[in-house]
Amino acid sequence: MAFEGEYAMLIGGERVRGGATLDVVNPATEQVIAQVPDCTREELDRAVAAARDAFPAWSAMPIEERRRLLNALGDAVLAHVDPLKRLLTSEQGKPHAEAEGEVIGAGYWLKGAASLDLPVVVNEDSAERYSETRRVPLGVVGAIAPWNFPLVLAMFKVGPALLAGNTMVLKPSPFTPLSTLRFAELADGILPPGVLNVVTGGDALGPWMTSHPGFAKISFTGSTATGRRVMESAAPTLKRVTLELGGNDAAIVMPDVDVTAVAEQLFWAAFRNNGQICIATKRMYVHRDVYEPLKQALVAYAKTVKVGDGSEQGTQIGPIQNKPQYDRVLELIQDARDKGYTFLVGGERADVPGYFVPVTIIDNPPEDSRIVQEEQFGPVLPLIAFDDFDDVVARANATDYGLGGSVWGEDEDAAFALAQRIASGTVWVNETQHLSPVAAFGGMKQSGVGVEGGVDGLLEYTAAQTIVRRRKAAA
Known part of the structure; x- marks a missing residue:
């Protein structure tokens, strides 16, 4: 028709x-x-x-x-x-x-x-x-x-x-x-x-x-x-x-992870649909043993991603969908700037028509910062280093939200065991955002x-x- x-x-x-x-x-x-x-x-x-x-x-x-x-x-x-x-x-x-x-x-x-x-x-x-x-x-x-x-x-x-x-x-x-x-x-x-x-x-x-x-x-x-x-x-x-x-989903990256193999997947876990996904990764906890190489890999990949009009050839990330949400994302970025946090990439306001926000990654902001504690629902990701598994589970669960989460590591059994400690309705191991009409999601x-x-x-x-x-x- x-x-x-x-x-x-x-x-x-x-x-x-x-x-x-x-x-x-x-x-x-x-x-x-x-x-x-x-x-x-x-x-x-x-x-x-x-x-x-x-x-x-x-x-x-x-x-x-x-x-x-x-x-x-x-x-x-x-x-x-x-x-x-x-x-x-x-x-x-x-x-x-x-x-x-x-x-x-x-x-x-x-x-x-x-x-x-x-x-x-x-x-x-x-x-x-x-x-x-x-x-x-x-x-x-x-x-x-x-x-x-x-x-x-x-x-x-x-x-x-x-x-x-x-x-x-x-x-x-x-x-x-x-x-x-x-x-x-x-x-x-x-x-x-x-x-x-x-x-x-x-x-x-x-x-x-x-x-x-x-x-x-x-x-x-x-x-x-x-x-x-x-x-x-x-x-x-x-x-x-x-x-x-809403959700404030945590990704936990274990020390045995293959950085080269997962960097692109981790990027899109956070930035798919411009971060406007209830089950997007909103906080990424990375074991200190792999924090620096993963940080560098994410930043390098981010610089290759094309942000623009979704109808144009080659665009990978479009605009924020509406003006109120656009203003909220800019406010969170400005708060991070005002607090003196380190921006690894992005953070500036795009001076073009449309509700565009560049891909933004913030380096190790404090746990009590707004960008860690609040759901950004936009293309802004805090990377946070951790050393202890009990500590990172406690930090991942210290939120009023409990929608989704993910654990990434080469040892699937260890990652699966850690996933069972996350207080969320869905937890993925070595993937994220997979939903099915025949599986419960809440x-x-x-x-x-x-x-x-x-x-x-x-x-x-x-x-x-x-x-x-x-x-x-x-x-």
Whole structure:
């Protein structure tokens, strides 16, 4: 299919353009590239009502048929990789190669989620009674997706929620709504009306959703600060919540590591998607035995990386996605300058249009510095030397976050043993950021509530229902 020129919301199978609009800005040029509807309260009510009306038939549909439709939706995404990737680059800023990877990932995530099954547990099967616990859908789910991976992180929610039999109202970030609205056009040709509704809007729309009595659940991906407000807003109606929030992921590099082999991997663990990944390496603890050679290797590689407009050939890192985040990253860099920390590379402000920040690596800042303690969500990495494993584990865990982490070393068993001491929802050994639709992903501490992915993530969109049948013979 060919995408339509105008952007419209999808409500009950109808394309709704509404009245007021929001500008969408290309972060590489700071130019407005499109306008999207600014959803009103009344339009949100219509979307919730459409999802509620669609719920009985969708939840009663055999799971095999829901699975078939989700696979078809995944195939439709994979059939539109090129236009979606170009659109994604224009609104998000990431290079075409990374945008293509995200679009492909979105298609495969839908198909991967569709492969899951809802378990039925037989509790008792005796002469007296039969008892089983099955999983039933919750109803209408409100899904709020972020701007760093707008398409694939939306699919983290769409796939399992719909497979479980729920219907949905999905809201993309106002910074990156375009690819999601095009995805809605694909869904409109595959899913029954009202099963998936997509609305766009500004800062008011999220709170309207989280407090709306028509939602049985809110699934949110974003910052920890906003996650707290989501939970607070959902509390009066006791909505269920899944919150995938921020992280301050530590990488621990052991003394036996092959510096030449891992330097490039470690660089991209921190700087992929311009550091705008909740599970990016935000702090890198390097054993003193290899600190100097690894430092030199990272700096040398950083100087070869091209930062620029994601639509240009050869660009490897694009701009920060939006002005507020750009200003926050610059503030953290300025704080490091004011404190007199040593910059190994970067640290200067790019004097060009667009929200560009050069790759920045800071040499051994103190543990209590802002750049170590806070989540930068940008292309700034503190390198920190350590000598003692017990000490580095304590430092890695001394944070309110607990989303991800990684351990790097030649001795895989030793690295694996160290990884088990990291208080994070996911810890990788000799790789990072590998996620799967069939594996659980979630945070500890203030990095989130609940999980996404795998059977555990599927169950987040269900309630347990136990059915007990008294047998006639027992009477």
